[in-house]
Amino acid sequence: MSQEKKAVVALGGNAITREFEEGNIYQQFANTRRSLLGTVEMIKQGYKLAITHGNGPQVGNYLIRVEAARHLVPPLPLGVIVADVEGGMGYMIGQSLQNKLIREGIHRDVVTILTQVIVDRDDPSILNPTKFVGPFYQRDQVEKLQKERGWIIKEDPGRGYRRVVPSPKPITLVERNIIRQLFDQEVIVISTGGGGIPVYVEKDGTLEGVDGVVDKDLASAILAVEIGAKELFILTAVEKVALNYGKPNQIDLDTMTLSDAKRYLAEGHFPPGSMGPKIQAAIDFLERGGEIVVITSVEKHVEAIEGRTGTRIVPLI
Numbered sequence: 001m002s003q004e005k006k007a008v009v010a011l012g013g014n015a016i017t018r019e020f021e022e023g024n025i026y027q028q029f030a031n032t033r034r035s036l037l038g039t040v041e042m043i044k045q046g047y048k049l050a051i052t053h054g055n056g057p058q059v060g061n062y063l064i065r066v067e068a069a070r071h072l073v074p075p076l077p078l079g080v081i082v083a084d085v086e087g088g089m090g091y092m093i094g095q096s097l098q099n100k101l102i103r104e105g106i107h108r109d110v111v112t113i114l115t116q117v118i119v120d121r122d123d124p125s126i127l128n129p130t131k132f133v134g135p136f137y138q139r140d141q142v143e144k145l146q147k148e149r150g151w152i153i154k155e156d157p158g159r160g161y162r163r164v165v166p167s168p169k170p171i172t173l174v175e176r177n178i179i180r181q182l183f184d185q186e187v188i189v190i191s192t193g194g195g196g197i198p199v200y201v202e203k204d205g206t207l208e209g210v211d212g213v214v215d216k217d218l219a220s221a222i223l224a225v226e227i228g229a230k231e232l233f234i235l236t237a238v239e240k241v242a243l244n245y246g247k248p249n250q251i252d253l254d255t256m257t258l259s260d261a262k263r264y265l266a267e268g269h270f271p272p273g274s275m276g277p278k279i280q281a282a283i284d285f286l287e288r289g290g291e292i293v294v295i296t297s298v299e300k301h302v303e304a305i306e307g308r309t310g311t312r313i314v315p316l317i
């Protein structure tokens, strides 16, 4: 492995707003601080570091707010909501990290870059959206909402009816050069929040927003490649990636090679909405020069840096 320590840390949106909590701002700040313990350890070890984060629960809450206040203030489109949430979460993560560094006497600048992520305007998911967002609705509300809001609503099997939006594949980041420059100067950059704000490029080179969401794991892999990171840490709710997840014959994995990861993904061990994109992100990163991907929980991040837990995905053993 190369001498210089350069990593991207991707924080799960569920690590900051937890399913079993109300999700008020005190809880969000407390969870944010907790989710940064391993990151501070990496900074102490001299890593150049970029941080990304998810936004699922936060965008879900924002959509509820917009719907509830529709008769009082004009609604915002999803693209702008994603941008607003990226700013708010960037502020929370950035300030929490700055405060930790101040207390530790570590002098490193921290900045949040609002990131636009370029997608293909002909991406199949724009024509046929499948990503569920926001609250659940009753069956008898569906037709009215589809007509009045222009939404597409589908059944989330076993859970109810929900709006679906495009989740196009990320291609590159508009702000990649500035992020790379800051990263190279040892600034800790928070970017690509929630996967970034999806935009496509018009024929004349201008940008146009897409009312959709981009997967934060796939976008984090793109970021890691663009800035020349060697390591990608994906922090989520499980300590290790497993085969036969949730079944009696579950096997937790310490290590996977790139070819193992591809095979297990093809065999269906990693579902599309959760572990699938993390493994796909690992594959994308390792195929484009990445040296190692570590998937673990925020609680186990410190141990995982030392190689004592988590699942490590590497090009070859």
Ligand code: ADP
Binding pocket: 011, 012, 013, 014, 015, 054, 235, 236, 237, 238, 240, 241, 242, 243, 244, 245, 269, 270, 271, 273, 274, 275
């Ligand atoms: P995040 O908010 O961090 O992106 P997700 O819920 O999208 O988290 O994905 C992580 C979840 O994927 C885990 O908490 C776990 O419940 C689930 N999961 C699905 N398949 C697996 C697997 N094979 N191994 C481990 N976890 C899995």
Ligand code: MG
Binding pocket: 054, 273, 274
């Ligand atoms: Mg996820």
